[in-house]
Amino acid sequence: VQLQASGGGLVQTGGSLEVSCVASGGNFYAIGWFRQAPGKDREVVSCVSSGGGTTYYADSVKGRFTIRRDNAKNTVFLQMNSLKPEDTAVYYCAADRDFDPLVHGLVYGIDYWGQGTQVTVSS
Numbered sequence: 101v102q103l104q105a106s107g108g109g110l111v112q113t114g115g116s117l118e119v120s121c122v123a124s125g126g127n128f129y130a131i132g133w134f135r136q137a138p139g140k141d142r143e144v145v146s147c148v149s150s151g152g153g154t155t156y157y158a159d160s161v162k163g164r165f166t167i168r169r170d171n172a173k174n175t176v177f178l179q180m181n182s183l184k185p186e187d188t189a190v191y192y193c194a195a196d197r198d199f200d201p202l203v204h205g206l207v208y209g210i211d212y213w214g215q216g217t218q219v220t221v222s223s
Contacts, residue, residue, distance in 0.1 A: 101126040103214030105193045110220045115183050119217055121176045121193030129211070131169060131176040132202035135189035136216070142192070144205040146178060156203045161187075183221045190216035 103126065107119035123131055132147035146167040147156040155167055164183075169176040176193065195212040196202050202210065 101129060101195050101212045103193050103195060103212055105191065105214045105217045108191060108217030108219045110222060111183055112222050113183065113185060115221070116179070116181045117183060117219060118177055118179045119191055119219065120178075121214060123174050123176060123193070123195055125174075126195045126212070127171045127174060129195040129197055130199040130202055132194045132196070132210075133167065133176075133178045134192045134194060134205070134207070135187075135219075136192070137186075137189040140189075142205075142207050144202060145191070147199065147202040148176060149199050154199065156199075180219070183219075185221050185223045187219060188221050189219060191219050192216045 102124040104122045111117050133145040134142050136142040148167045148169050152169045166179045193214045194210045196210045
């Protein structure tokens with residue numbers, strides 16, 4: 101599985117941004133979005149099951165972020181609305197055969213990682 105994240109950028113507080121992750125060979129994998137701010141641990145943001153029917157959101161983004169996947173395009177999208185400065189981080193996508201490692205943020209046990217894309221929210 102190869103993961104390619106894109107779509108990051110600079111946005112003002114309250115703005116929106118969509119990041120995407122092309123998961124080549126990943127249609128049967130659960131996909132998760134993680135983020136890592138400078139000096140902080142990598143944390144799970146949102147996950148979607150392989151079929152797209154089950155999703156998870158961290159409390160900090162619930163109601164603001166939406167994850168969806170388009171398996172025909174091998175792509176998972178994370179729509180981020182009402183962005184806050186504390187959302188600033190490098191965003192990574194990850195893939196695992198099981199949903200639980202992603203939900204529980206088991207960073208060292210996850211099968212595949214993509215490179216990150218920077219999201220910066222200015223105040």
